[in-house]
Amino acid sequence: MNSTSPEKWPRPDTDPPEPAAGSISARAAAAATPPYLDGLNPEQYEAATTLDGPLLVLAGAGTGKTRVLTTRIAHILTTRRAFPGQILAVTFTNKAAREMKNRIGKLIGGVAEGMPWLGTFHSIGAKILRRHAELVDLKSDFTILDTDDQIRLLKQVLAAENIDDKRWPARQFAWMIDNWKNRGQRPKDISGGDGFSFAGGRGGELYGLYQSRLKALNAVDFGDLLLEMIRLFQDNPDILAEYQNRFRFTLVDEYQDTNVAQYLWLRLLAQTRTDEDGETLPQNICCVGDDDQSIYGWRGAEVENILRFDKDFPGAKIIRLERNYRSTSHILQAASHLISHNEGRLGKELHSVGEDGERVAVRGVWDGEEEARAIGEDIEQFQRKKHNLNEIAILVRASFQMLEFEDRFVTLGLPYRVIGGPRFYERKEIRDALAYLKIISSSANDLAFERIINVPRRGLGDATLKVIHALARSQSISLFDAARILAETEELNTRSRRSLASLMAMFERWQNQKETSSHTELAEIVLDESGYTEMWQKDRAADAPGRLENLKELVRSMQDFENLAGFLEHISLVMDTEANSEETDKVNLMTLHAAKGLEFDTVFLPGWEEGLFPHQRTLDESGRAGLEEERRLAYVGLTRARKMASVSFAQNRRIHALWQSALPSRFLDELPAAHVKILENQNNYGASMGNNNVESRFDRNPADFSGNYNTPGWQRAQQQHAQPRTPMARSGPKQIDGEIVGRDTGSGSSQMLGNRVFHQKFGYGEVMAVDGDKLTVEFDKAGTKRVLASFVEQH
DNA sequence: CGATGCTTCATTTTT
DNA sequence: TGAAGCATCG
Numbered sequence: 001m002n003s004t005s006p007e008k009w010p011r012p013d014t015d016p017p018e019p020a021a022g023s024i025s026a027r028a029a030a031a032a033t034p035p036y037l038d039g040l041n042p043e044q045y046e047a048a049t050t051l052d053g054p055l056l057v058l059a060g061a062g063t064g065k066t067r068v069l070t071t072r073i074a075h076i077l078t079t080r081r082a083f084p085g086q087i088l089a090v091t092f093t094n095k096a097a098r099e100m101k102n103r104i105g106k107l108i109g110g111v112a113e114g115m116p117w118l119g120t121f122h123s124i125g126a127k128i129l130r131r132h133a134e135l136v137d138l139k140s141d142f143t144i145l146d147t148d149d150q151i152r153l154l155k156q157v158l159a160a161e162n163i164d165d166k167r168w169p170a171r172q173f174a175w176m177i178d179n180w181k182n183r184g185q186r187p188k189d190i191s192g193g194d195g196f197s198f199a200g201g202r203g204g205e206l207y208g209l210y211q212s213r214l215k216a217l218n219a220v221d222f223g224d225l226l227l228e229m230i231r232l233f234q235d236n237p238d239i240l241a242e243y244q245n246r247f248r249f250t251l252v253d254e255y256q257d258t259n260v261a262q263y264l265w266l267r268l269l270a271q272t273r274t275d276e277d278g279e280t281l282p283q284n285i286c287c288v289g290d291d292d293q294s295i296y297g298w299r300g301a302e303v304e305n306i307l308r309f310d311k312d313f314p315g316a317k318i319i320r321l322e323r324n325y326r327s328t329s330h331i332l333q334a335a336s337h338l339i340s341h342n343e344g345r346l347g348k349e350l351h352s353v354g355e356d357g358e359r360v361a362v363r364g365v366w367d368g369e370e371e372a373r374a375i376g377e378d379i380e381q382f383q384r385k386k387h388n389l390n391e392i393a394i395l396v397r398a399s400f401q402m403l404e405f406e407d408r409f410v411t412l413g414l415p416y417r418v419i420g421g422p423r424f425y426e427r428k429e430i431r432d433a434l435a436y437l438k439i440i441s442s443s444a445n446d447l448a449f450e451r452i453i454n455v456p457r458r459g460l461g462d463a464t465l466k467v468i469h470a471l472a473r474s475q476s477i478s479l480f481d482a483a484r485i486l487a488e489t490e491e492l493n494t495r496s497r498r499s500l501a502s503l504m505a506m507f508e509r510w511q512n513q514k515e516t517s518s519h520t521e522l523a524e525i526v527l528d529e530s531g532y533t534e535m536w537q538k539d540r541a542a543d544a545p546g547r548l549e550n551l552k553e554l555v556r557s558m559q560d561f562e563n564l565a566g567f568l569e570h571i572s573l574v575m576d577t578e579a580n581s582e583e584t585d586k587v588n589l590m591t592l593h594a595a596k597g598l599e600f601d602t603v604f605l606p607g608w609e610e611g612l613f614p615h616q617r618t619l620d621e622s623g624r625a626g627l628e629e630e631r632r633l634a635y636v637g638l639t640r641a642r643k644m645a646s647v648s649f650a651q652n653r654r655i656h657a658l659w660q661s662a663l664p665s666r667f668l669d670e671l672p673a674a675h676v677k678i679l680e681n682q683n684n685y686g687a688s689m690g691n692n693n694v695e696s697r698f699d700r701n702p703a704d705f706s707g708n709y710n711t712p713g714w715q716r717a718q719q720q721h722a723q724p725r726t727p728m729a730r731s732g733p734k735q736i737d738g739e740i741v742g743r744d745t746g747s748g749s750s751q752m753l754g755n756r757v758f759h760q761k762f763g764y765g766e767v768m769a770v771d772g773d774k775l776t777v778e779f780d781k782a783g784t785k786r787v788l789a790s791f792v793e794q795h
Numbered sequence: 796c797g798a799t800g801c802t803t804c805a806t807t808t809t810t
Numbered sequence: 811t812g813a814a815g816c817a818t819c820g
Contacts, residue, residue: 296808594807616806655805
């Protein structure tokens with residue numbers, strides 16, 4: 001809580017006037033004094049010191065974006081334009097927020113009480129909502145549900161409404177609701193069209209029911225943290241004005257990733273500012289982002305927001321940061337040329353300040369296994385040259401690609417770490433342990449109670465739970481209270497009753513101990529006495545020891561907090577623990593998405609094949625926009641590399657169970673030949689298998705492969721290389737929005753209606769219906785089946 | 796209530 | 811192919 005009253009803050013007109021940024025006096029002053037401005041290039045300097053009015057900083061990859069943001073905050077603080085509590089700074093991830101805090105601290109020498117309003121959209125939302133909870137029908141101690149709780153609650157709602165959860169899975173509905181909330185839509189805003197796509201038109205209605213259940217539980221989900229904040233501001237202009245006045249400066253990181261709800265919220269808060277005299281002033285908002293790195297469109301991010309900035313904030317100044325300090329020239333030019341194929345962009349030209357370096361390597365291999373082998377060998381080479389493994393990363397499009405690398409690295413004995421992956425808080429054991437603690441903290445948490453009532457097994461299954469539910473509903477009390485009553489009555493059979501009574505007694509004891517023991521001690525006691533630890537000790541599954549380790553880690557991480565409540569609030573919003581230490585030297589393995597914001601000396605980019613990258617599904621679902629987002633992903637991947645980037649593609653890849661031949665990704669063609677070198681394929685499987693006399697570009701000396709990828713030889717090589725064995729489907733190119741986006745990969749699904757096809761499992765049949773990439777096929781022997789288009793061959 | 800076999804599905808994921 | 815969730819049986 002920030003208790004500083006607005007009256008005590010310096011008024012703008014009483015502050016010393018700030019010299020106009022970029023003026024001679026400003027520069028002179030900067031040169032003379034603040035060390036934090038040292039070493040900024042002119043654009044960075046301008047971005048950090050232009051404090052008044054709306055500002056958009058287009059910061060290309062590796063151009064010092066975070067540096068500008070943190071320096072700007074340092075500048076605001078040291079020039080006394082605002083107190084820490086008057087600066088709103090939002091990020092998307094906790095990691096980014098953390099890093100910013102650290103770097104500001106370093107710049108101005110340890111911030112005493114930090115920045116209270118520097119955080120993620122969601123953590124700031126939670127903070128504001130807790131202050132005004134009653135205005136949005138909540139109590140200030142509302143709980144924040146995570147995805148898992150959300151789905152369990154949705155299942156209940158759907159079950160209560162007799163919705164067949166096989167046809168209409170709760171998961172899918174959770175995703176829809178998330179999307180609605182990302183777009184700022186509340187149940188009443190769900191038009192027929194959107195609502196009809198779920199449960200035969202009941203989508204909007206069910207969404208409403210879910211929301212009332214949330215209110216009844218005094219709970220919100222992540223989307224609500226934004227949505228309710230918007231509602232709060234819209235319905236209470238006085239409160240909005242209070243915050244508009246409080247925040248003298250607003251900074252937004254990764255603006256290209258904002259969704260509609262976040263945008264609406266920012267606009268409410270930062271478009272104008274009304275001062276005490278009722279005058280409307282332009283707000284000092286600074287958004288930093290890169291339209292070329294927008295890769296989260298699929299989860300609601302609107303690139304439009306950044307493209308439209310100067311219309312939303314009239315008089316906005318736009319500064320481009322185009323000096324790249326990260327990558328060598330070859331890598332940068334390759335990436336720039338690739339991204340120039342996108343149309344919807346603000347346009348930026350990155351320049352390297354470094355050396356030319358090495359060209360981007362491109363290598364074709366026979367299959368995924370060979371790809372892993374080749375990259376493994378390369379890495380061993382680096383290792384021999386004493387390169388740091390921490391400085392090497394493999395960036396894949398989809399996580400299943402990681403398996404092959406893990407296999408290979410294990411056999412090589414090459415240490416590696418996977419970044420991203422399942423999160424700490426998502427682990428079952430952590431969620432269970434947290435559920436216990438949540439109940440102790442607030443016994444009304446029904447979802448937590450349901451989660452652990454029978455974990456470990458104590459004979460309290462569905463039957464018992466049903467009785468508890470019934471009582472809770474009829475009396476309008478929490479499950480916990482209902483259970484306590486039932487433990488003392490004859491409603492249940494003896495065995496269940498005893499078991500329940502002992503559980504309730506334990507909780508009572510723990511709740512009392514909350515006062516006397518520290519929260520870490522309490523956690524240990526709870527895990528021990530509940531039998532939870534024992535449950536995993538007895539479990540002989542391979543992952544059981546790891547889970548016990550995680551539980552220890554959980555208790556350890558609690559030490560950083562003063563009390564249980566503080567820990568739980570943190571965990572429901574942050575929930576990641578920085579477990580991946582960089583102490584040991586390991587190769588990094590992650591998805592392209594997870595790589596955003598990171599950089600490495602050497603980057604391997606495997607799997608550049610049509611259908612995988614760009615991913616077929618993105619193309620099918622989002623057409624041209626999807627293709628552009630995939631291209632941005634490729635751009636992000638390349639620009640992670642400081643010194644070396646190596647792209648590869650396989651001619652054959654095993655997708656679920658079966659082999660598919662693949663074409664090299666179109667993105668390869670979009671790399672400029674002048675900045676690329678073709679690697680000789682060492683094992684040369686491709687040449688030895690099946691395409692004997694065909695001259696392929698891999699047989700050539702890289703030196704005389706000087707032209708572009710449109711040479712006849714390249715075209716021919718592609719044709720011959722890609723389809724050496726299986727004659728795949730030859731349907732026409734896929735058209736979406738009148739543009740060709742889907743190259744024939746053997747899985748094109750349009751124009752297949754009525755065709756004869758062959759399926760590995762079901763044999764021959766005729767296509768009766770086409771639904772995206774799914775086909776309804778009447779098979780000669782197996783009957784009518786729904787199959788994936790990519791699983792059939794046309795005949 | 797709990798274990799076992801069956802079906803289904805397979806891109807990216809933060810908060 | 812393999813995991814995960816679900817339904818059914820003991």
